[in-house]
Amino acid sequence: MKKIDLHIHTKSTVSDSNFEFSMDSMIKFVEVNELDVIAITNHNIFDINQFNEISDKLDCVVLPGVEVDIENGHLLVITDIENLDLFNSQCESLSALIKTENDSIDYDQFTNLFKNYKDYLLIPHTQKDPKISQSTIEKFNENIVCGEVGSNGKWQVTYKNEHLLTPVLFSDIRIKDETKDDHDYYSVRNTYLECNEINISNLKDTLKVRSKVHVNKEKLEGFFEIGDNLLASTGLNIILGKRSSGKTYILERLAKSEWNNVKYIQQFELSAGSKNDKFDEKLNQLYDSMATEYYKEFDTVVKSCIKINNKENNLNINSYIETLVEFAKVESEKNEFAKAALYSSENYSIISIVEVETLIDAVTNIIDAKTEYKEIIEKYLIREQLVKLHNELLINKIGKQKSNIIINETNDVLNNIRLELKKHSNIPQITEFDIIKFAKDILRIKKFNELVEISKKEVTKKVDEEFGFKIIRKREMYTGPTDLNNVYKPRVKFGDAYPLYENPYEYLEKMIEIGVENSSIHKLFFKVTFEAQNQFDKKLSGGERSEFILLDKLKYNELDEVILLDEPESSFDNIFLNENIATKIGELAKTSTVFISTHNPNIAVHLNSNNIIYTTNDDGIFKSYNGEINSSELKGKYGVVSTKTVLLDLMEAGVDAYNKRKEIYKNENI
Amino acid sequence: MHTIKERKYIKMKIFKIEEGKAYFVSEDGNWELVNNITAQKLKHLISKSFYEDITFDEETDQNKISNPASRIIYNKLIDKLKSLNENKEDIIREVEQEYKQAFEKYSE
Numbered sequence: 001m002k003k004i005d006l007h008i009h010t011k012s013t014v015s016d017s018n019f020e021f022s023m024d025s026m027i028k029f030v031e032v033n034e035l036d037v038i039a040i041t042n043h044n045i046f047d048i049n050q051f052n053e054i055s056d057k058l059d060c061v062v063l064p065g066v067e068v069d070i071e072n073g074h075l076l077v078i079t080d081i082e083n084l085d086l087f088n089s090q091c092e093s094l095s096a097l098i099k100t101e102n103d104s105i106d107y108d109q110f111t112n113l114f115k116n117y118k119d120y121l122l123i124p125h126t127q128k129d130p131k132i133s134q135s136t137i138e139k140f141n142e143n144i145v146c147g148e149v150g151s152n153g154k155w156q157v158t159y160k161n162e163h164l165l166t167p168v169l170f171s172d173i174r175i176k177d178e179t180k181d182d183h184d185y186y187s188v189r190n191t192y193l194e195c196n197e198i199n200i201s202n203l204k205d206t207l208k209v210r211s212k213v214h215v216n217k218e219k220l221e222g223f224f225e226i227g228d229n230l231l232a233s234t235g236l237n238i239i240l241g242k243r244s245s246g247k248t249y250i251l252e253r254l255a256k257s258e259w260n261n262v263k264y265i266q267q268f269e270l271s272a273g274s275k276n277d278k279f280d281e282k283l284n285q286l287y288d289s290m291a292t293e294y295y296k297e298f299d300t301v302v303k304s305c306i307k308i309n310n311k312e313n314n315l316n317i318n319s320y321i322e323t324l325v326e327f328a329k330v331e332s333e334k335n336e337f338a339k340a341a342l343y344s345s346e347n348y349s350i351i352s353i354v355e356v357e358t359l360i361d362a363v364t365n366i367i368d369a370k371t372e373y374k375e376i377i378e379k380y381l382i383r384e385q386l387v388k389l390h391n392e393l394l395i396n397k398i399g400k401q402k403s404n405i406i407i408n409e410t411n412d413v414l415n416n417i418r419l420e421l422k423k424h425s426n427i428p429q430i431t432e433f434d435i436i437k438f439a440k441d442i443l444r445i446k447k448f449n450e451l452v453e454i455s456k457k458e459v460t461k462k463v464d465e466e467f468g469f470k471i472i473r474k475r476e477m478y479t480g481p482t483d484l485n486n487v488y489k490p491r492v493k494f495g496d497a498y499p500l501y502e503n504p505y506e507y508l509e510k511m512i513e514i515g516v517e518n519s520s521i522h523k524l525f526f527k528v529t530f531e532a533q534n535q536f537d538k539k540l541s542g543g544e545r546s547e548f549i550l551l552d553k554l555k556y557n558e559l560d561e562v563i564l565l566d567e568p569e570s571s572f573d574n575i576f577l578n579e580n581i582a583t584k585i586g587e588l589a590k591t592s593t594v595f596i597s598t599h600n601p602n603i604a605v606h607l608n609s610n611n612i613i614y615t616t617n618d619d620g621i622f623k624s625y626n627g628e629i630n631s632s633e634l635k636g637k638y639g640v641v642s643t644k645t646v647l648l649d650l651m652e653a654g655v656d657a658y659n660k661r662k663e664i665y666k667n668e669n670i
Numbered sequence: 671m672h673t674i675k676e677r678k679y680i681k682m683k684i685f686k687i688e689e690g691k692a693y694f695v696s697e698d699g700n701w702e703l704v705n706n707i708t709a710q711k712l713k714h715l716i717s718k719s720f721y722e723d724i725t726f727d728e729e730t731d732q733n734k735i736s737n738p739a740s741r742i743i744y745n746k747l748i749d750k751l752k753s754l755n756e757n758k759e760d761i762i763r764e765v766e767q768e769y770k771q772a773f774e775k776y777s778e
Contacts, residue, residue, distance in 0.1 A: 297772040304768060318709040324746055325705070325739075332738030435750045436757055439716050443765045446717075451769060455776040475778075 001192045001217065004203075006039035006065065006078055006123065007148065007170035010050060014101045015043035015069070021050070022177035023057055025185075029175060030060055032185040032227070037198050039065035039078045044098040046091035048084065055081075061198045066091050069104040073132030076123040076148065077114065080200050090114050107139045118143050121200045121207075126165055127154040137165075146207040150260055151561045152188070152224040153234045153593060155215055166210040169224075173258060186227025188257045190215055222610065226254065229637035230626050233610035236589035237626075239597040240604055240650060241615035246622040247597035250615065251564050254595060264564040265553050271570070274545035280531070286552065287471065287530040290463060294473065298455065299522040305448050305508055306518055308441045320433035327430050342418065347411040350404050356397040363390040445505045452504035455526045463530075467551040468580055469540065470533045477501075478527055487527065488520055547581060554584055557592055565596040569603060582607055601650040604629055614646050684715055685726035685748060690736035692744040704744045705737075712747070719754055720762060726751065 008029075010021045030038060038060055040051055046066050055062040064087050065078035079087050093113050097105055111117060122140060124132035126147025137144055147165040149155050158167035171187040194212040195202055206212050215224045216231055223231040230250075239247045255264045273282060284291070366377055367386050456477045464471035478484055478501065481494035488494075492514045500507040504525065511521045532540050532548060540548060550568055557563060568581070585607055588594050595613075596603065604612055613626045614634050625636035633640045684695045685704070693701040697714050718724065726748055727733065735741040754761075 297775050301769060301772045314709065317712060321707060321709045321712060324743060325707070328705075328739040328742035328746075331742055430746070433750070435716065435754050436761065439720070439754055439758075440761050440765060442713070442717055443720060443761065444768070447765055447769045451772055451776065454773070457778075459778045461778070 001214070002036040002195050002198060003034060003217075004037040004191050004193055005033070005035050005170050005187065006037070006063070006121075006168070006191075007041050007067070007076055007172045008038055009042050009067075009172070009174045010040055010054065011042040011045060011047055012174075013043040013045055014099070016174060019174050020177045021175055023053070025177060025180075026054060026175045027057060028180075028182070029173065029185050029187075030058055032182050033171075033187050033190070035060050037061040037063065039063040039076070041065040041067045041076050041078065043067050044069060044091075045095045046088055048088045051084075063198075063200075064088075066094065068094065068110065069098055070110050071106055071133065071136045072104050073130045073136065074125045074128075075110075075132055076121075077117070078121040078123070078200065079119070083116075083119070086116070107136060119200065121203055123148050123168060125150075127151075127158055127167065145204050146213075151593075152215060153561065153591070155224075156222060156234050159210060159213075159221075162210075166207050166213050168207065168213065169215055171258060183227060183253050184256055186225075186253070186257065188224065188226055188254075188259065190225050192217060192219075226257070228624060229635075230613060230624055231611070232593065232595070232613070232626070234593050235610040236585065236607060237593070237595045237611045237613055238604040238607065238609040238629075239595055239613045239615060240599070240601055240646070241597075242599055242617075242650065245615040245617045246624065247599075247615050248566060249622070250613065250624065251566055251595060251597050254562065255564055257562075260561040261559045262562045262564065263553070263557065263560045265550065265566065265568070267566045267568075267570060269553075270546045270549055270568065273549045274542050276545075279540075279545045279549070280529075282549065282552075283471075283530050283532055287464075287473075290473070290530070291528045294475075294528055295522055298451075298525070301448060301451060302508065302522040302525075303518065305444060305505065306512065306521070308444060310441070310445070310505075310509065313438055313441055316431065316433055317438060319431040323430045342414065342421070347414055348407045350407055351400045353397050353400045353404075356393055356400065360390065360393045360397060363393060448508075449504045452525050466532075467548055468535075469544070469548060470537070472531045472533055474527075474529050474531060476527050476529075478524070483527070484524055487523055488516060490515075490517075492516055550581060551584055554588060557588055560592045563588055563592050563594045565594070567598055568596065569598060569600055599650065601647045604647075612643070612646075614641065681725060682718065682722040683725045683727070684718065684751070685744065687727040687729060687733050687735055687744070690734060692735045692737075692740045694747070703740070704747065705740050707743065707747065715751065716754065719751060719758060724751065724755060 009016065010026065012019050012021075029035075038058070040046075040054060040062065044066065046064065048064075051062070051064055062081075063078050064081065064084055065076055066087075068075045068077055090113055094105070097103065097109065097113075105113070114120065117140075122144050124137055124144060124147050126132065126137075126149060128148050128150035137147075145166065146168050147158075149158055149167040149169055152169065155167045155169050158164050168191045169189040170191060171189050173187065192214040193203070193206045194214075195206040217225070218231070220231065222234055224234065226232045239250055241247050251264070255262060272278060363386060366381070367383065367390060369377055455475070458474075458476045460472055460474045462470050463473045478487075478498075481498045484494045484498065494514070497507060497510040497514055497516075500510050507525070508521065511524060512518070516524065532545075534540055534544055546568075550565075554563065565585075585594060585596070589610070596607070596609075598604070609629055611626055612629050612634060613624060615622065615624045617623075618638075621638075623636060623638045625634035625638070625641050627634035627643060629643070632643055634643055634646060682695075686693050686701065692704040694704050694707060694711070694715065695718075696702045696711055702711070728748070729735055729741065729745065735744055
């Protein structure tokens with residue numbers, strides 16, 4: 001039989017996370033896994049120089065290959081060494097077409113690049129992502145004889161179905177420069193072929209016949225290799241042994257193997273997680289979405305209250321009243337002004353003195369005439385009468401001037417009065433006040449306060465059942481700032497807010513002021529927590545909490561290829577593991593590969609395991625053996641051990657102790 | 671929680687005109703001159719109008735407010751409260767609807 005691995009990566013490409021190739025790791029990988037044939041299959045590239053270097057260093061057959069992105073799936077293309085140069089050239093053309101991780105060629109492009117593809121070994125991803133579609137596979141007809149699957153479980157299922165292509169399982173490993181123990185190089189994806197001479201033609205012929213293809217040397221169905229000459233069942237495996245016999249070492253090694261997804265539940269996770277405060281914290285995390293759902297309507301109400309700008313509302317109403325009163329005062333005073341005669345009176349006109357001044361000047365000229373005209377004037381006018389006329393005119397003018405002074409003064413007063421009257425006619429505007437909006441906000445605040453009072457009332461209610469336990473939701477008030485801090489972690493001054501706890505709207509305003517995020521404020525009026533109770537309506541015991549945690553960790557296992565459990569019984573009240581857990585493990589083993597380490601053989605029996613891996617420390621040498629529970633022997637690289645002896649030894653603390661107890665049982669009629 | 675159906679309407683006069691003077695009802699139930707209105711007192715009148723059927727005196731030829739400033743204040747406030755009164759049912763209905771689901775859920 002030949003052990004083959006036709007899917008190995010040695011170069012980092014756009015389809016890989018970055019890694020550095022190590023020749024030492026390559027050599028070690030082949031050596032530890034005892035490979036007879038490998039293929040170098042990097043994503044869409046072929047490095048002929050590196051290939052030749054690898055070939056030179058290894059003793060096994062090294063075949064040139066490439067993993068091609070075709071029609072959004074992956075296809076391994078492998079050829080004989082004789083085609084090396086042509087293949088290299090074809091891959092260069094391929095590389096030119098695929099530059100990014102999203103690029104892909106189609107069937108026509110492929111057949112154009114690899115015109116002689118019928119001479120190559122083509123292995124599509126069938127039960128492995130990214131899958132090649134059935135329609136693409138059909139295009140290749142009889143040139144595809146097998147399909148790569150993603151796990152030992154899938155291999156078993158596919159192998160049994162004669163209608164599907166022969167499954168093959170390869171490591172798909174990146175040969176990295178890293179420090180590892182030899183044991184860490186073991187691959188858990190192995191394929192054996194009943195084939196002698198290795199060439200593409202022979203490989204194809206062998207792969208057509210599923211009975212010639214195996215995943216372990218012993219050709220056992222339902223088992224696969226995990227290194228160190230050990231086999232594991234694709235179902236339930238119990239790693240059995242005394243303390244410090246190497247059980248955990250095997251689990252740790254398995255945890256590091258190249259699975260699609262592995263869930264490793266370590267012993268301390270159950271014991272640490274089952275402590276009261278940790279458990280409560282975990283439970284509330286699990287039911288956080290239920291808490292969110294419970295708070296939903298209250299959150300909506302709080303958000304609408306946050307939008308109320310109470311300060312602005314108060315400013316508005318204050319401004320409205322002030323301006324209303326002012327307006328009323330001024331508006332009413334304007335009517336009195338309008339009534340005042342002076343408000344609409346005209347000014348007095350000035351009396352003209354131009355005429356009298358002209359007359360006075362004329363009379364003054366006649367009186368003061370000194371020339372030839374004096375005699376003519378005196379012939380007709382008596383000088384004395386002229387003087388009297390002049391004086392009377394002067395008196396007249398002075399009288400007018402006196403009147404004008406009074407008129408001017410009066411007009412000044414009139415102007416001032418009218419100016420003052422006009423000032424009071426600039427009536428102020430009343431500020432806009434939306435009484436409807438204001439009233440709505442008052443009512444909202446009132447309703448909010450009522451709602452919070454109702455919501456603070458303590459209420460407990462069963463809301464769920466999980467793993468046979470009741471889940472109780474409790475609603476209650478907060479007891480103080482510390483209680484608030486337990487729910488809202490960012491550091492804010494809850495000490496300033498909590499005194500207002502009895503006044504919900506003011507409390508809300510304070511929360512905003514101290515910087516609590518709007519998205520979290522709704523959680524701080526009443527507390528919602530969850531508690532698990534057993535059938536007696538009591539809080540769970542330590543063992544019950546462990547059981548809950550374990551079952552929760554095992555809840556969503558659809559993607560788990562492998563599940564590892566480290567001594568679960570040490571965390572429980574019942575050393576046999578109760579029915580819930582036993583049932584769950586049985587279910588898991590149908591779809592995932594399960595490894596449970598224990599020093600209690602009753603568990604192996606109770607759980608109906610498919611495979612026992614027995615570990616022992618023999619004078620400092622760690623030895624391991626495996627076999628089915630109903631087989632007489634367990635086998636390993638150190639030989640065989642009797643299954644009965646192993647179970648008795650572990651169960652009954654040895655044969656002598658068993659014989660002594662046998663007498664007791666007989667005497668007591670047990 | 672008061673719903674529209676459950677509320678009892680009480681006829682309550684909050685504004686009156688008496689002997690030429692205009693008054694409003696204050697928080698302690700006494701009548702105050704309308705010129706003494708403040709924001710706080712108006713808030714109280716608005717709150718009162720939700721759960722009581724409010725009434726007020728209208729100014730008539732027989733019942734006039736003698737002080738012009740008082741008349742202006744009185745009539746402006748009446749207009750506002752009238753507008754509120756007309757929309758009261760809608761406001762209450764709207765706010766109660768906003769809170770309905772929350773009250774139903776948390777009144778366990």
